[in-house]
Amino acid sequence: MSDTRAESRTYTARWVFPASNPPLHRGTVTVSGSVIEAVDPHGVRQPDEDLGNVAIIPGLVNAHTHLDLSGARGLTPPTTADRFTDWLLSVITYRRSRSPEQTRADIHAGLAESLRCGTTLIGDIAAEGQTWDVLAAAPTRAVVFRELIGLSPERSQTAHDTAETWLAGHHPTTSTRPGLSPHAPYSVRKGLFADAGRLCRSGKISYAVHLAESAAEVELLTHRRGPFADFLKDLGLWLPDGLTEDFGAVIEACDFGQPKLFVHGNHLAPTTRMTPGSTIVYCPRTHAAFGHPPHPFREFLARGVRVCLGTDSLASNPDLDVLAEARFIHSRYPDFPGDTLLKMVTLFGAEAMDWSNKTGSLEPGKSADLVAVPLPERDAEDAHTLLFAQDAPRADRRSMFCGLWRSWMTVGGNACFANEM
Template structure:
């Protein structure tokens, strides 16, 4: 059996390169952990070492926004019963905070381990995790994937902001550049949201030169707070003892939190962005960012649906040239950490959505946002062999994307840098190369 250091050719029913059309009866060849070729079977094509049968080979999925330390809260809405949802998001935030306060750091680390394993089993090979003072770093940096771990910064009150900022930088100072390179992981900062994080923390984050993430324009009460310093969100913060009477927003417009002045000099992942308006979109296009800085919106479809928000403007964003990628948010808000589940959810709600577009949002766009698009995010010769293997239904369809997306068959195996990790119910029974992870 070939190892990850040898040439290995896999035969499959379809390969989905993302940067190109689906390839039927495909041969995917891996050499030394990198993709050597993706091509249809033809005379002269290298013979397959393993025939996977009715399997699709895809790029590994990119989860551009998640919180691995969060767990289900209990009392979750029944996703098959629309009358059990939507849920009020501010009430949900109260439950999340109470849940977090009741859990010790060890319980949060256990949740990270459990959720990280779930994400990898779902074919994730690149993720962006928002964590308390880098809590997920030890597990994520040792796992078979790439990652950015964003340390969360919270505090309208100055002392609280100083505390979370110190904890974040203590963590960043504890990991050296050599460890980051070996780990395929990078640290970043996440000023949580305009309603929970003072403006000076946004500016200090932007001056760090690190990748940044923030929750922005997530709920209508946020807009009310920024524009009038009043409303339900203020009362929520007062109840928590987190309100600061001296606080003034950087701007009444959420988009200004990533596009105003020096804040433009950073890479940003905007989590959610539901209430951004078309007049904001031009500021978020790649060509609007100075010096090649990148801004992308991470849309979390099932979490968005859970809270009954207005329709997400992701289609209009894409039409305006904004890069929109996908995230799962957390197990406190979504039923799984599988980007494939998010893609299929969108497809069910709107069958007119192009399978090519949806798969690109779940792979290459997220890789671009996290500055990993030259390494992963598509099946392209020279890129890392970061793959997801998905069984296909036993039927024919003129559209190969329908086979993949109009199905509930889960990811059967993931692959990172040529090392495979079959799931326990791996269906074909093929003897995949063993993984060191």
């Protein structure tokens, strides 16, 4: 994004959270054009604007969602964990019921909600890559993962060929990058994981897979039986010879060095070997809604495996606010380090999708992507507890992308955002 603006403006607030460094009480962030010029402790620079009782944090990163399902809020409620395939069928039925016009409106609505929450980088998994045009035109960064599905040899080959064609027609821009997402071990023929990985390696693009989302998935791969076997038989897709052997085989199949996002990981053993460049994307409220056992995110982080957060879609989650995911974790695990939790919704997600040279933390030279988050009217020994507090004000968050404050508007009946000039 070219920007000829050279005027600098310095902002202060009650707290500044760079994410890459400790919080600064009454610190300042200086923005020059579209980039951050400086992040300083209190007293180094005279602020031009005091944002008040807010935390200035990096733009939020939602590493996993499905914007095309944004119209499903309340229509496909999560089931108990042992009936996960019933929920999955309701999502398939919902998706098939939507016209192209309705789906496009859903994408716009989901995008607007994401931006209102302060998201400045989105990892979106999209059937046929259909969110590309909307996200490429929006004031945000994004990786659009084209979803690949195919258990039979014929459908697997078709998925590979259409992915290759789609990548040839969708080149990275300054704000939007293509990616591929072989959907899951129960919906993708085992050879397609490696084939898609090779396409990602040749294009130096990101790769995402839903992995170990439910206990039924474990039973399917280990014993070739259970709810997923029945689900596939009912759909006429029971092809056990095409299934991978286990989750480790999926992880190893795409060990090509490119960024890899393994989404959910609810039932991954904490000792699972993760290949270089791997990230686990944990969706806390969706995980809890299905009643899964405690997620192993802390064990993976302790091993040095990167973990970031996503909201999943509105087919399973109440909203698309990734900061609310972090606050949910804080309420469940109040002793979990606040600095790590902040990175899980900012820097770690940017690293996972190969955007950390531009965004994910407040550092000189990076894009001026930031959010002003209202704080409670009280003190705390650790400032992070204010940021993640359940009693934080629900007031609107002001967010900046590439040095410009974003404003909400409606265009053609669709809610959207634009940068203020």
